[in-house]
Amino acid sequence: MSDATLKSFLDWFHKNGGSVDATSVGFKTFPESEGGRGAVALKDISEGHVLFTIPRSLTLSTRTSSLPSRFGVDAWQNMKLNQGWTGLILCMMWETAQGTSSKWAGYSDTLPIHFDTPMFWNEADLTELNGTCVVEKLGREEAEQSYTEKLLPAIRTRPDLFPLEQAEYYSLANYHLMGSRILSRSFNVEKWESEEEENENSKDSTNRRADGMDVDSSDGPERAEENGDEESHHIEVEEEDDEDDSSDTAMVPMADLLNAKYESENAKLFDDENELRMISTKPIKAGEQIWNTYGDLPNSELLRRYGHVDLLPLPNGGLGNPGDVIEIRADIAVSITVQQHPSLTSDSVQERVDWWLEEGGDDVFVLESDLELPEPLISLVRLLLLKQSEWETAKGKGKPPKPKVDADSLSIIHDVLQTRLKSYPTTLQEDEVKVSGAISTNTKNAIVVRMGEKRILNDTLIKIREIQAKGNSKKRKGAGVDSGAQKRSRK
Numbered sequence: 001m002s003d004a005t006l007k008s009f010l011d012w013f014h015k016n017g018g019s020v021d022a023t024s025v026g027f028k029t030f031p032e033s034e035g036g037r038g039a040v041a042l043k044d045i046s047e048g049h050v051l052f053t054i055p056r057s058l059t060l061s062t063r064t065s066s067l068p069s070r071f072g073v074d075a076w077q078n079m080k081l082n083q084g085w086t087g088l089i090l091c092m093m094w095e096t097a098q099g100t101s102s103k104w105a106g107y108s109d110t111l112p113i114h115f116d117t118p119m120f121w122n123e124a125d126l127t128e129l130n131g132t133c134v135v136e137k138l139g140r141e142e143a144e145q146s147y148t149e150k151l152l153p154a155i156r157t158r159p160d161l162f163p164l165e166q167a168e169y170y171s172l173a174n175y176h177l178m179g180s181r182i183l184s185r186s187f188n189v190e191k192w193e194s195e196e197e198e199n200e201n202s203k204d205s206t207n208r209r210a211d212g213m214d215v216d217s218s219d220g221p222e223r224a225e226e227n228g229d230e231e232s233h234h235i236e237v238e239e240e241d242d243e244d245d246s247s248d249t250a251m252v253p254m255a256d257l258l259n260a261k262y263e264s265e266n267a268k269l270f271d272d273e274n275e276l277r278m279i280s281t282k283p284i285k286a287g288e289q290i291w292n293t294y295g296d297l298p299n300s301e302l303l304r305r306y307g308h309v310d311l312l313p314l315p316n317g318g319l320g321n322p323g324d325v326i327e328i329r330a331d332i333a334v335s336i337t338v339q340q341h342p343s344l345t346s347d348s349v350q351e352r353v354d355w356w357l358e359e360g361g362d363d364v365f366v367l368e369s370d371l372e373l374p375e376p377l378i379s380l381v382r383l384l385l386l387k388q389s390e391w392e393t394a395k396g397k398g399k400p401p402k403p404k405v406d407a408d409s410l411s412i413i414h415d416v417l418q419t420r421l422k423s424y425p426t427t428l429q430e431d432e433v434k435v436s437g438a439i440s441t442n443t444k445n446a447i448v449v450r451m452g453e454k455r456i457l458n459d460t461l462i463k464i465r466e467i468q469a470k471g472n473s474k475k476r477k478g479a480g481v482d483s484g485a486q487k488r489s490r491k
């Protein structure tokens with residue numbers, strides 16, 4: 001953002017009731033690896049200091065834009081614009097089309113028009129992500145389906161609101177752009193209690209879905225720790241969930257200028273009846289960057305949502321993201337179990353898998369950098385290995401087996417991880433060579449993501465082999481396997 005754009009944004013912000021403690025907070029461009037444009041402490045700031053405030057009315061959501069009421073709340077709901085992000089995307093497109101008469105004209109100019117997220121990568125760059133958790137989560141087809149099936153029919157019904165000569169604002173490219181702006185910059189701003197009551201009384205229940213970086217309702221930063229609520233910027237493309245309220249998803253001018261880095265948060269957004277307040281959650285030294293949090297996400301998610309990766313020194317050397325994870329689909333565990341135990345009949349396996357899923361069992365297991373085996377994975381493998389009578393008992397009690405590894409389940413889990421590792425076209429060693437060469441940023445980021453995932457797989461495999469070796473030597477001495485390598489379910 002040029003100095004002139006920043007100045008006109010600040011003018012707009014102040015004119016519309018926003019306030020910044022200009023003696024404490026400045027804006028500058030940091031190196032790309034530190035987030036580029038962001039906020040800086042101009043002097044030592046103590047914990048609990050209000051850095052800036054944003055009136056609720058200045059946030060941009062389906063609640064604050066006048067489009068839903070002009071469109072008609074019933075029609076809005078009938079066209080399912082109250083579900084997922086399509087409604088907010090349409091509001092953002094419409095506000096942009098209003099030009100300077102939009103309340104948010106002074107804000108729109110600060111928003112990115114280009115993204116480095118894989119959603120916009122070419123095929124060659126996307127190939128670099130093969131095997132990683134990113135590939136299946138891009139959601140391009142789902143987004144395009146919402147554009148075709150929800151947005152286009154909606155704008156066609158109201159040429160008075162969306163005149164043909166403004167069609168360029170409602171293009172598919174703009175749909176993706178607005179979606180990416182929401183994905184990387186929105187916050188989850190819940191209604192204030194009195195607002196909720198008012199709406200309940202007036203039966204105005206518009207949108208259902210929630211996304212975005214959470215805002216803590218509280219009188220001060222202490223609540224952030226109490227809540228332990230770090231779900232920031234979590235948004236799934238067009239995932240619809242009746243539990244959530246999509247009208248909570250809001251673009252929050254000024255707050256979205258803050259960058260984030262793994263476990264570096266020193267400021268967080270809190271809400272009040274009429275305004276949102278960015279408050280320091282730690283003392284910040286003059287010259288330091290003011291960091292918000294995006295939830296200390298793994299690099300796969302940072303890249304997918306924000307287009308960057310975190311690189312910090314790792315405990316065992318090298319650089320990476322300590323928050324990395326690797327996801328393993330349950331069907332790999334099922335097929336390896338069957339391979340190792342060919343006597344299992346496909347009917348019996350299918351019956352147990354169906355039961356597992358009906359009972360709410362996971363279909364994806366998550367390994368973290370602590371290398372502990374996920375309890376649900378152990379439990380599923382042991383379920384498949386139960387004798388018929390044991391299976392009948394487990395089913396009768398409605399309880400899957402305890403997640404305690406034995407030699408059989410450990411051997412299966414070892415091969416599951418090895419199979420998962422083979423789904424990457426390259427080895428960790430090959431990646432280490434390639435990442436230090438002259439390559440594009442997209443390729444580099446993709447390699448960083450897959451290296452983080454492979455490190456967890458490799459290290460867990462080493463740990464399993466050590467446990468197996470110990471188990472074998474114990475067996476020789478007459479004792480069984482006792483691993484201590486398993487992890488409790490996070491549920």
Ligand SMILES: C[S@@+](CC[C@H](N)C(=O)[O-])C[C@H]1O[C@@H](n2cnc3c(N)ncnc32)[C@H](O)[C@@H]1O
Binds near residue numbers: 034036258307308
């Ligand atoms: C909420 S915005 C933060 C403000 C942004 N830097 C700007 O200029 O508008 C999120 C975007 O900032 C960038 N960003 C934030 N933290 C970063 C980091 N630690 N490293 C690199 N880029 C970062 C990414 O491009 C991300 O999509």
